Amino acid sequence: MNKTTKSLLLGVISVKIVVILLVTSIPVNGNTLVPNDSELVKNTTTLINVSTEHKVDSVLALMTIDEKIGQLVQYSGKWNATGPSTSKRDQYKHDKLKKGEVGSMLNIASVASIRETQRIVMENSRLKIPLIFAYDVIHGYKTIFPIPLGESASWDLGIIEKSAAIAAKEAAASGLNWTFAPMIDVSRDARWGRIMEGSGEDTYLTTKIGVARINGFQGNDLSAAHTIAACAKHFVGYGFAEGGRDYNTVNIGEFELHNTILPPFKAASEVGVATFMNAFNDIDGIPATGHKYLQRDLLKKDWNWPGLMVSDWGSIGEMIAHGYARDLEHASEIAINAGSDMDMESYAYEASLKTLVEKGKVSTAILDDAVRRVLRLKFQLGLFDDPYKYCDEEREKADVYSKENLEIARDVAKKSIVLLKNDNQILPLSKKIKSIAVIGPLADDKDTPLGNWRARADYNSAVSLLEGVKHAVSKSTAIYYEKGIELTIPIVKPGENQFARPLEFNTTDSSGIEKAVELAKKVEVVLLAIGEDAYQTGEGRSQVDIGFKGLQLELLEAIQKVNKNIVIVLMNGRPMDLSRASEVAPTILECWHLGSESGNAIADVIFGDYNPSGKLPVSFPHHVGQEPLYYNQKNTGRPYGSTQVTYSSYRDAPRSALYPFGHGLSYTTFSYDNFKLSTTEINASEHIEVSVNVTNAGKRNGEEVVQLYIRDLVGSLVRPIKELKGFKKLMIKAGETKTVTFKINAETLQFYTANKKWEVEPGAFEVWVGGSSLAELKQSFSVVE
Numbered sequence: 176m177n178k179t180t181k182s183l184l185l186g187v188i189s190v191k192i193v194v195i196l197l198v199t200s201i202p203v204n205g206n207t208l209v210p211n212d213s214e215l216v217k218n219t220t221t222l223i224n225v226s227t228e229h230k231v232d233s234v235l236a237l238m239t240i241d242e243k244i245g246q247l248v249q250y251s252g253k254w255n256a257t258g259p260s261t262s263k264r265d266q267y268k269h270d271k272l273k274k275g276e277v278g279s280m281l282n283i284a285s286v287a288s289i290r291e292t293q294r295i296v297m298e299n300s301r302l303k304i305p306l307i308f309a310y311d312v313i314h315g316y317k318t319i320f321p322i323p324l325g326e327s328a329s330w331d332l333g334i335i336e337k338s339a340a341i342a343a344k345e346a347a348a349s350g351l352n353w354t355f356a357p358m359i360d361v362s363r364d365a366r367w368g369r370i371m372e373g374s375g376e377d378t379y380l381t382t383k384i385g386v387a388r389i390n391g392f393q394g395n396d397l398s399a400a401h402t403i404a405a406c407a408k409h410f411v412g413y414g415f416a417e418g419g420r421d422y423n424t425v426n427i428g429e430f431e432l433h434n435t436i437l438p439p440f441k442a443a444s445e446v447g448v449a450t451f452m453n454a455f456n457d458i459d460g461i462p463a464t465g466h467k468y469l470q471r472d473l474l475k476k477d478w479n480w481p482g483l484m485v486s487d488w489g490s491i492g493e494m495i496a497h498g499y500a501r502d503l504e505h506a507s508e509i510a511i512n513a514g515s516d517m518d519m520e521s522y523a524y525e526a527s528l529k530t531l532v533e534k535g536k537v538s539t540a541i542l543d544d545a546v547r548r549v550l551r552l553k554f555q556l557g558l559f560d561d562p563y564k565y566c567d568e569e570r571e572k573a574d575v576y577s578k579e580n581l582e583i584a585r586d587v588a589k590k591s592i593v594l595l596k597n598d599n600q601i602l603p604l605s606k607k608i609k610s611i612a613v614i615g616p617l618a619d620d621k622d623t624p625l626g627n628w629r630a631r632a633d634y635n636s637a638v639s640l641l642e643g644v645k646h647a648v649s650k651s652t653a654i655y656y657e658k659g660i661e662l663t664i665p666i667v668k669p670g671e672n673q674f675a676r677p678l679e680f681n682t683t684d685s686s687g688i689e690k691a692v693e694l695a696k697k698v699e700v701v702l703l704a705i706g707e708d709a710y711q712t713g714e715g716r717s718q719v720d721i722g723f724k725g726l727q728l729e730l731l732e733a734i735q736k737v738n739k740n741i742v743i744v745l746m747n748g749r750p751m752d753l754s755r756a757s758e759v760a761p762t763i764l765e766c767w768h769l770g771s772e773s774g775n776a777i778a779d780v781i782f783g784d785y786n787p788s789g790k791l792p793v794s795f796p797h798h799v800g801q802e803p804l805y806y807n808q809k810n811t812g813r814p815y816g817s818t819q820v821t822y823s824s825y826r827d828a829p830r831s832a833l834y835p836f837g838h839g840l841s842y843t844t845f846s847y848d849n850f851k852l853s854t855t856e857i858n859a860s861e862h863i864e865v866s867v868n869v870t871n872a873g874k875r876n877g878e879e880v881v882q883l884y885i886r887d888l889v890g891s892l893v894r895p896i897k898e899l900k901g902f903k904k905l906m907i908k909a910g911e912t913k914t915v916t917f918k919i920n921a922e923t924l925q926f927y928t929a930n931k932k933w934e935v936e937p938g939a940f941e942v943w944v945g946g947s948s949l950a951e952l953k954q955s956f957s958v959v960e
């Protein structure tokens with residue numbers, strides 16, 4: 176416990192309480208009078224430290240009801256190093272900080288600003304309980320990594336963990352303690368703007384990646400100087416917003432909820448994620464923020480998770496607009512009883528919890544449980560030992576945006592690129608190529624690659640495609656550039672808030688196309704950078720049209736009339752409708768919004784220094800009307816495949832994806848054979864070894880993501896036609912064959928059955944291995960009683 180807290184406690188609290196505090200928790204002369212720190216209680220999920228629990232209880236025993244409620248309040252403060260401004264709202268927050276009636280602040284960053292804000296609490300409040308500082312560190316802090324959807328395309332859990340660790344290191348060096356990431360909402364609708372923030376459509380992949388990110392942010396010690404608390408969000412269902420419209424209602428059946436949406440959250444709780452965030456949406460009529468079954472009964476009781484649940488921004492108050500709460504007091508009553516511990520920016524708890532406790536509508540036990548969760552995290556972060564422990568300007572200078580971090584960002588970025596098509600093997604280009612035209616509204620854009628939710632990235636700080644190409648080629652290559660068109664009018668201004676306003680697209684000014692066409696005529700290859708502005712995805716950025724906005728297709732078509740060697744360098748945050756572009760361009764390189772090192776990473780792939788290895792974490796449709804589109808659909812009673820019309824498909828578009836889940840090409844080719852199962856019959860406690868030989872049949876070394884899918888043919892509930900159940904990414908040298916093995920066991924085969932239990936149902940199964948969800952090598956096996 177920090178010295179100031181301790182001495183203040185000694186000064187103001189009755190001797191009796193202080194004695195209890197000392198006896199139960201404070202180390203005396205280096206000895207602890209309570210069970211020592213190594214005595215751990217294994218909570219199915221996280222390790223709870225007995226000593227910490229005593230400290231939490233001791234602090235709780237000192238608190239007034241106002242101080243307790245204060246710990247459940249989180250404010251946003253966008254002020255700088257000098258502290259709150261003179262605005263009325265900031266002054267109000269300032270007063271609350273002084274009284275010790277704020278538990279956490281979000282949106283304050285930099286050591287100087289955080290130190291100043293912490294100082295207000297430490298020098299003025301009675302108990303001197305340090306604040307926790309939170310920020311949306313979603314894909315990097317100042318060194319920006321690919322947007323999460325893009326990074327997920329790497330299927331490389333090691334580098335995903337590393338990028339989260341670097342983000343944590345930079346954030347912690349800037350004074351922060353807590354990120355609101357990862358978003359582990361399974362999301363299957365390309366219209367939904369926040370699809371960019373997750374890991375795509377698949378539950379298994381989202382689970383694995385979510386765990387990697389949590390491990391990266393938190394390391395194995397929250398109190399370490401370079402780690403921060405992670406936040407599994409949004410609990411729950413947010414990714415299933417009807418029609419892909421942000422904040423919209425979610426209608427999902429109980430079984431689908433358990434089988435598809437909850438598993439990443441269960442895994443997050445099991446690896447000890449420190450916090451959860453609930454969600455804006457309602458699920459079948461109950462707002463997630465007020466959902467008692469999900470938060471209190473399932474997460475906190477059944478899963479036995481001891482962490483902190485923060486509301487989403489204003490989501491407690493929004494239960495009034497939902498039509499679920501009469502007023503703020505009612506909203507507070509519902510939220511806290513449901514298990515929503517901390518109120519982010521609803522001003523609901525501070526206004527009404529005291530009255531609710533007095534009226535008996537909220538028990539002291541419920542209030543105390545929420546406060547305990549906040550205090551526990553503060554102890555775990557080491558803030559009671561030193562409230563300024565993350566405030567070190569020297570570290571901030573050394574650790575943020577370092578050369579080493581940028582190198583890692585480049586590595587992650589190149590591994591996130593997906594080669595969607597490469598007809599005629601235009602790629603890779605030789606570095607000695609005579610001439611290249613880099614064309615398009617995003618070709619020399621140094622800002623769009625940073626994507627949305629870019630934390631503290633500097634405006635225009637990414638390496639543009641043009642710059643990356645220039646860095647890569649030999650002196651003998653002539654590089655030309657034409658923008659061709661503007662994508663938006665006007666482009667989001669430096670420093671403008673991501674929520675500022677909708678974008679406007681340029682649909683009229685085509686005056687630059689002619690110059691671009693003239694340029695295209697004289698070069699060997701055109702690199703055409705088109706796609707989406709950084710702010711076309713992210714919160715509140717849903718779209719009904721997921722094609723190319725503005726005049727981008729016009730530019731593409733005009734160029735392809737004069738030069739067929741077009742490589743589309745696609746920069747985007749969602750699966751787009753690429754149907755027309757795919758007809759026109761022989762090569763498409765999916766480059767997402769790749770972050771700070773975007774242009775260098777793309778050049779690494781374009782010139783073959785890196786052989787692309789990314790695979791889509793989400794299906795790309797032929798048409799937006801197919802959305803939500805995902806590979807692991809159910810068969811229906813009238814499965815697709817028949818030529819008769821009365822089958823489940825569309826009359827004017829295919830039902831399948833244009834580019835399916837798991838798809839991604841390489842500069843080499845991989846062939847699969849010798850697919851074997853160790854046995855074709857097991858009971859639920861046994862397992863099957865699956866093996867397959869994968870050969871690099873081309874001339875370049877390359878990495879392949881070997882994927883394993885299963886189907887449970889008959890179940891107490893209808894099961895998907897294919898489900899990803901394993902993957903391995905491995906380097907295979909040219910001409911080399913590697914044997915890849917997987918294990919199929921109860922964990923692979925179980926699901927949340929009609930009995931409302933996770934269990935394996937005996938019966939017949941199919942299993943596939945391959946390089947995408949279209950994997951064709953198939954075997955069968957059965958599970959017997």
Ligand code: BGC
Binds near residue numbers: 714
């Ligand atoms: C978002 C959250 C985010 C929070 C704080 C909300 O609008 O839904 O994901 O963490 O704001 O910025």
